[in-house]
Amino acid sequence: MTNVNTAHSWALVTGASSGLGVDFAHELAAKGYSLVLTARRKDRLQALAAEIEAHHAVQTKVIALDLAEPGAAAELKRQLHGEAITIDVLINNAGFGIFGELIEQPPARVQAMLQLNIAALTELTQLYATEMVQRQRGQILLVASVVAYQASPNYAAYAASKAYVLSFGEALHEELRPHGVTVTVLSPGATATEFFDVSGQQSTPMKRAFMMPSRPVVQIGLAAMRRGRASVVPGWKNALMTWSTRLLPRIVQRKMAHWVLRKE
Ligand SMILES: NC(=O)c1ccc[n+]([C@@H]2O[C@H](COP(=O)([O-])OP(=O)(O)OC[C@H]3O[C@@H](n4cnc5c(N)ncnc54)[C@H](OP(=O)(O)O)[C@@H]3O)[C@@H](O)[C@H]2O)c1
Numbered sequence: 001m002t003n004v005n006t007a008h009s010w011a012l013v014t015g016a017s018s019g020l021g022v023d024f025a026h027e028l029a030a031k032g033y034s035l036v037l038t039a040r041r042k043d044r045l046q047a048l049a050a051e052i053e054a055h056h057a058v059q060t061k062v063i064a065l066d067l068a069e070p071g072a073a074a075e076l077k078r079q080l081h082g083e084a085i086t087i088d089v090l091i092n093n094a095g096f097g098i099f100g101e102l103i104e105q106p107p108a109r110v111q112a113m114l115q116l117n118i119a120a121l122t123e124l125t126q127l128y129a130t131e132m133v134q135r136q137r138g139q140i141l142l143v144a145s146v147v148a149y150q151a152s153p154n155y156a157a158y159a160a161s162k163a164y165v166l167s168f169g170e171a172l173h174e175e176l177r178p179h180g181v182t183v184t185v186l187s188p189g190a191t192a193t194e195f196f197d198v199s200g201q202q203s204t205p206m207k208r209a210f211m212m213p214s215r216p217v218v219q220i221g222l223a224a225m226r227r228g229r230a231s232v233v234p235g236w237k238n239a240l241m242t243w244s245t246r247l248l249p250r251i252v253q254r255k256m257a258h259w260v261l262r263k264e
Contacts, residue, residue: 147257
């Protein structure tokens with residue numbers, strides 16, 4: 001992509017090299033958004049950008065970077081500002097989990113996960129929310145998880161990072177709504193992406209029973225964003241599971257979660 005068309009509406013999708021991010025990109029391009037695609041794997045981003053430009057009358061910009069590096073969110077914003085790209089829709093999707101007991105996990109990997117899932121997400125959201133409020137317009141979607149709804153042994157730090165995303169996003173929804181900016185939290189359950197290859201969690205009958213394809217999860221998230229909803233859980237099984245946490249004592253919730261997320 002060479003000359004940026006600033007008349008286009010632009011969406012920024014983090015974690016666009018696989019899984020949900022790829023489908024966010026396709027769905028937003030189909031709605032006419034030009035796209036900034038970011039993740040670490042540049043070859044994947046470039047292939048996706050070429051496919052999107054071949055099928056839709058939109059522009060794309062690929063920025064390969066590691067969002068787990070401190071300062072990466074500000075660097076991303078700086079690069080886009082340099083190209084006069086204004087972001088109307090921010091999809092904060094990049095994230096990963098680590099399955100297993102915390103004491104078995106490499107500390108540096110846990111720190112990188114928290115930096116990506118929490119710090120980079122917060123920084124990028126704040127940077128773009130500030131601009132959107134000045135324009136009195138904008139939409140932000142944050143990807144949390146059903147594990148945000150209860151303590152989740154074997155995903156202790158990951159689930160806690162997603163509880164942060166859920167709480168942060170719903171609170172921000174109220175703060176920004178009077179300024180014409182919507183914030184929506186999408187909390188998927190098990191979804192067929194590369195997530196489990198990265199986290200190291202084996203396939204189980206329970207997981208397979210809940211597994212959703214990525215495309216409908218993304219469509220449900222984007223529909224909720226367009227309606228200005230604060231929060232959405234895709235799929236009736238996932239919705240029932242998260243709703244049931246309101247009824248059960250926390251000790252029951254975490255023991256059930258431990259059983260569901262047990263190591264095989
Ligand atoms: N799949 C599920 O079951 C599930 C359930 C609930 C919530 N989620 C959440 O959904 C979101 C998307 O995950 P997914 O399921 O689509 O998994 P995925 O296929 O593994 O995609 C994760 C994306 O995040 C990017 N990413 C990872 N580390 C990064 C880093 N340091 N800097 C920049 N980008 C990075 C990856 O790109 P690179 O590797 O190229 O950097 C990739 O594009 C995540 O926030 C995840 O926690 C997933």
